[in-house]
Each structure stands twice: as C-alpha cells, then as structure tokens.
Amino acid sequence: MSKLCLCLTAKTIQRNLEILSKYRKFTDLAELRVDCLDPDERLYIRRFPELAGLPVILTIRRDVDGGHFTGGEGARVKLLANGLAYANTDSRYNYAYVDIEDDFEVPSLEEAARTFGTKIIRSCHSLNGFIENIPKKMRTMQRSGDEIVKIAVAVKSANDVLQVLKASKKIIAHNKILICMGHYGIYSRVLADRFGSYLSYASALSESEVPGAPGQMDICELAELYRVQRITNKTKVYGLIGYPLKASVSPWFFNTIFSLENTDAVYVPFPTDSINDILEITEGLDVKGLSVTVPYKEAIIPKLIKSSEIVQAIGACNTLSRIDEGWYGDNTDCGGFSESLLHFINRKNLKYLKTTIVGAGGVARSVASEIHRLGGKALILNRTVYKAKNIASKYSFKWGGLDNQGIEMMSKFNDIIIQTSSVGMEGYEASDPLDLYSFTGDEVVMDLIYVPPVTPFLRRAMSAGCKTFNGYDMVIRQACMQYANFTGTEIPQKILSQINTTGANAWNKIRSA
Numbered sequence: 232m233s234k235l236c237l238c239l240t241a242k243t244i245q246r247n248l249e250i251l252s253k254y255r256k257f258t259d260l261a262e263l264r265v266d267c268l269d270p271d272e273r274l275y276i277r278r279f280p281e282l283a284g285l286p287v288i289l290t291i292r293r294d295v296d297g298g299h300f301t302g303g304e305g306a307r308v309k310l311l312a313n314g315l316a317y318a319n320t321d322s323r324y325n326y327a328y329v330d331i332e333d334d335f336e337v338p339s340l341e342e343a344a345r346t347f348g349t350k351i352i353r354s355c356h357s358l359n360g361f362i363e364n365i366p367k368k369m370r371t372m373q374r375s376g377d378e379i380v381k382i383a384v385a386v387k388s389a390n391d392v393l394q395v396l397k398a399s400k401k402i403i404a405h406n407k408i409l410i411c412m413g414h415y416g417i418y419s420r421v422l423a424d425r426f427g428s429y430l431s432y433a434s435a436l437s438e439s440e441v442p443g444a445p446g447q448m449d450i451c452e453l454a455e456l457y458r459v460q461r462i463t464n465k466t467k468v469y470g471l472i473g474y475p476l477k478a479s480v481s482p483w484f485f486n487t488i489f490s491l492e493n494t495d496a497v498y499v500p501f502p503t504d505s506i507n508d509i510l511e512i513t514e515g516l517d518v519k520g521l522s523v524t525v526p527y528k529e530a531i532i533p534k535l536i537k538s539s540e541i542v543q544a545i546g547a548c549n550t551l552s553r554i555d556e557g558w559y560g561d562n563t564d565c566g567g568f569s570e571s572l573l574h575f576i577n578r579k580n581l582k583y584l585k586t587t588i589v590g591a592g593g594v595a596r597s598v599a600s601e602i603h604r605l606g607g608k609a610l611i612l613n614r615t616v617y618k619a620k621n622i623a624s625k626y627s628f629k630w631g632g633l634d635n636q637g638i639e640m641m642s643k644f645n646d647i648i649i650q651t652s653s654v655g656m657e658g659y660e661a662s663d664p665l666d667l668y669s670f671t672g673d674e675v676v677m678d679l680i681y682v683p684p685v686t687p688f689l690r691r692a693m694s695a696g697c698k699t700f701n702g703y704d705m706v707i708r709q710a711c712m713q714y715a716n717f718t719g720t721e722i723p724q725k726i727l728s729q730i731n732t733t734g735a736n737a738w739n740k741i742r743s744a
C-alpha cells in the first residue's frame with residue numbers, strides 16, 4: 232500500500248500550513264518544497280514538522296532537477312543544515328525524511344540526519360534524457376541499506392513507462408520511489424503500489440500554487456476518486472486505453488461505482504502511443520479489463536485472442552476482458568448508441584428514417600451497424616472518403632466526403648444526423664466538421680462527443696432549432712454494459728440511480744474544477 236504525500240509549494244510557511252490543514256484527511260505525509268518558499272520564509276523551516284503535526288520530507292529542489300532553487304550548492308547545504316539543526320529527541324519534531332540527490336556529497340549532514348531518525352530519500356530526477364538501466368542506477372545510488380531510493384523520469388512514450396515498470400519488478404529488495412513524470416505516466420501515480428513505490432506525490436491543484444512536478448495529480452482526485460491509499464496487490468485494476476484521454480467520463484463513472492459498492496477495485500486512464508507497449512504494461516500491472524477509445528478501436532483487433540460476434544462483424548472493439556490466454560474483445564458502443572438514440576427519439580426502431588453519419592472511424596462502425604440492424608438507411612460522410620465507402624458498402628448505405636458533393640447528398644438523409652468524428656472533442660481541434668451544411672431545424676442531431684458538452688457543431692444545430700443531444704447518455708449506457716463485461720455482474724439498480732441523479736452534475740463539477 233503506498234502512502235500519499237502532499238507536495239507543498241506555497242511561498243510562505245503559513246500558506247503551506249493552511250493548505251495542509253485543508254487536505255490533511257488525505258495526507259499521510261507532506262513534502263515541504265523549500266525551493267518554492269520566499270527567501271525570507273526559508274529562515275523558519277526548522278519548526279515546520281512540529282507545526283505540521285505529521286511526517287514531513289525536507290526538500291530543496293534545484294532548478295536543474297525541475298525545482299526553483301537557483302542559489303549555489305553552499306547556500307543549499309546551509310539551508311538543509313538549518314532544517315535539520317537542533318534535532319529533538321522526540322522525532323516528531325524533526326523532519327521525518329530529507330530528500331538529497333544522487334550527487335550530493337556532504338557526509339556530515341547525512342550523519343546528522345541519521346542520528347536523529349531523519350530518513351534519507353536519495354533522489355535522481357531525469358527531465359530530459361531517459362535513464363537506460365534503472366535497476367543498475369538504483370543500486371549505485373543507494374549508499375546504505377536504510378535509504379529510500381527515488382527515481383523520477385520524464386516519460387515521453389508508453390515505452391518509457393514500460394522500461395520503468397520492468398525496472399520496478401527487478402528491484403524488489405528495498406524501499407524505493409519510482410515516478411513517471413508527464414501525461415504518459417499518469418497511472419504510475421495512481422498505481423504507485425504496483426510500481427513498487429513507497430509513496431505517491433500529489434499537489435493541491437485547486438489551490439493557486441504551482442504543481443510540484445509535471446503530471447502531478449490533485450490530492451483529492453488521487454485520494455477520493457482513485458482511493459490510492461487503499462490500493463494493494465489484491466485490488467482489481469481496470470482502465471481505459473487511448474490517446475489523449477483527456478475527455479473521458481469513465482474513470483469518474485467506474486471509480487464512483489466501486490466506491491459506492493465498497494469494491495476493492497480501481498479504474499485508471501492509460502494514455503498511450505503504442506498498443507503493443509500498453510498491452511505489455513497492463514499485463515505487467517495485472518489489469519483485468521480495459522475500455523478502448525480513440526484511436527485504437529480498430530487497431531486493437533489483431534491483438535485479441537478471442538472476440539464476440541459483433542466485434543468480428545463490424546471490426547471495432549471497445550471492451551477488453553482478461554481471460555487466461557489473453558484479451559477477449561467485445562463491443563458495447565453498439566448497444567449504448569442504439570439505446571441512447573431510441574430513448575431520445577422515443578422509438579423502437581429506425582424504419583423509414585434516413586440518417587447521416589459524420590466520420591468513419593471505429594465508433595462510426597458501431598453506429599452504422601446499429602442503424603442497419605434497426606432498419607434505418609444512412610449516408611456516411613468522412614474526410615477520408617474510402618473509409619466511408621468501406622463501412623457503407625457493408626450495409627448498402629451511401630457514402631461521400633465532407634465536401635459540397637457530400638453535403639448535397641444530405642438533403643435525402645437528414646432526419647437524423649450523427650456526428651462520430653473526433654472534431655470538436657477536448658484535445659482536438661475545436662471546429663465544426665459539417666460547416667458546409669445548413670440545418671433546416673427539423674433534424675434530430677446527436678454529437679457523440681460529450682467533452683465539451685456542446686461542440687461548435689452541436690451549438691449550430693441547437694441555434695437552428697434542431698432537437699440535439701450529446702454522447703453522455705450513450706457513454707454511460709455503454710459503460711454499464713462494460714461493467715457487466717468486466718465483473719460478470721450488473722450494476723445494482725440502487726447504485727445506478729444514485730449515479731444517475733447526481734451523475735451529470737458531479738461529473739460537470741469535476742470537469743469545471
């Protein structure tokens with residue numbers, strides 16, 4: 232079980248104490264980042280552990296290591312000595328840990344720390360280049376058995392994270408902290424325990440102070456949503472693979488359910504640039520189930536050991552469950568989409584209705600297959616026309632490009648318009664993929680995107696008087712199906728109603744925080 236460490240980066244001692252008191256209930260220990268304090272405030276660091284009333288790490292991070300300390304090494308040693316001076320026989324009044332770097336050479340200071348029970352965290356921060364042999368580096372860093380060795384590497388790909396994970400498995404012998412800094416490594420902070428890390432650092436991001444390090448997550452998010460302090464090797468891990476993964480409700484949805492049910496499980500985002508690497512990582516982390524999103528719904532298929540009939544028929548997969556031999560693939564987008572659309576238009580099928588599908592990626596495959604199953608007819612328009620043709624010809628649908636010619640064809644397919652492309656999604660360009668089309672106001676318009684809740688496309692449809700809705704309802708419906716797929720049980724109705732009543736509001740609150 233990893234501890235949660237609140238990184239304090241305010242300019243004054245007083246402000247740090249205020250932040251600590253606000254988040255104390257989530258905090259196992261705090262790190263005082265002396266380098267972030269105003270110079271005058273640095274004179275008062277000695278009493279901080281006593282004022283904080285919990286174990287504190289004393290850290291003065293240099294600018295070369297990603298911190299803010301720009302004075303010389305002599306000044307830094309003096310400050311560290313100030314922090315450790317006048318040690319009390321009651322160790323609660325001393326710093327519990329001091330973070331000193333791999334290249335720090337002041338044996339007397341280390342000796343003084345040890346004498347009064349201050350543990351040494353021996354750290355190495357690699358911001359620009361990857362550390363090739365992490366186990367070797369850790370072995371050479373550790374100067375005595377009681378030190379905690381910390382390596383924080385800026386990761387630029389899933390492969391970098393994979394190397395860190397492999398290293399963590401090789402060095403099980405001693406206390407260590409391994410952090411993958413940056414977006415690709417976000418799950419190393421949630422699953423710190425699986426990475427063999429003694430602790431996970433977090434920031435109070437809703438305060439105005441700077442985050443302690445790139446990719447550091449909010450303490451409330453780590454403690455409340457991901458329940459990091461409860462994760463052990465028995466916790467069932469599920470997650471979501473895709474990129475950039477900045478616009479998904481799933482972590483909130485699944486973790487809220489696990490928490491309401493008091494289930495020992497967690498759902499984690501796994502942003503990735505490589506399917507092979509993320510599959511190796513999730514196997515290494517003993518992940519039991521995965522949701523798949525943009526842009527991997529089609530590319531994942533060759534990696535599956537088995538798949539459902541629907542995946543084989545439409546060529547898109549958004550749900551992976553772990554079976555003995557590997558991954559079993561299923562598709563819950565189909566069911567989620569049709570349930571959501573039929574509910575909105577209050578019908579049981581799509582007979583006599585003509586639809587335009589915008590986009591021809593993985594999710595468009597599910598949409599097209601369901602429209603066909605429900606007796607509807609469709610026109611598929613996509614930037615890359617051959618992809619629209621590939622899907623359309625399976626169902627004798629029409630196809631075209633997002634150009635004048637394609638738009639002209641829409642006059643016969645405009646009962647319902649379904650936007651499935653990633654245009655307008657947070658993290659992608661905020662334009663309107665159908666800007667050449669003028670809405671009549673009679674269309675039913677669905678945008679599968681729900682972050683932001685209203686895309687430029689949906690806003691234009693609303694202004695024209697169309698009946699509009701976004702993909703939030705669909706994603707919740709498909710996630711319920713995914714839950715059943717992952718766990719073999721349905722979400723209890725009582726819990727689902729709790730989520731449905733407070734869900735959209737709570738989710739929007741998280742989004743706007």
Ligand code: ATR
Pocket residue numbers: 524525526527528529589590591592593594595613614615618651652653654660664
């Ligand atoms: P998903 O699995 O969610 O469907 P995807 O397979 O990556 O995601 O598909 C993304 C869709 O958004 C595709 O239809 C893509 O069009 P192309 O096939 O031409 O790539 C569409 N898309 C992405 N960016 C676009 C843009 N700037 N303009 C128009 N369409 C775009």
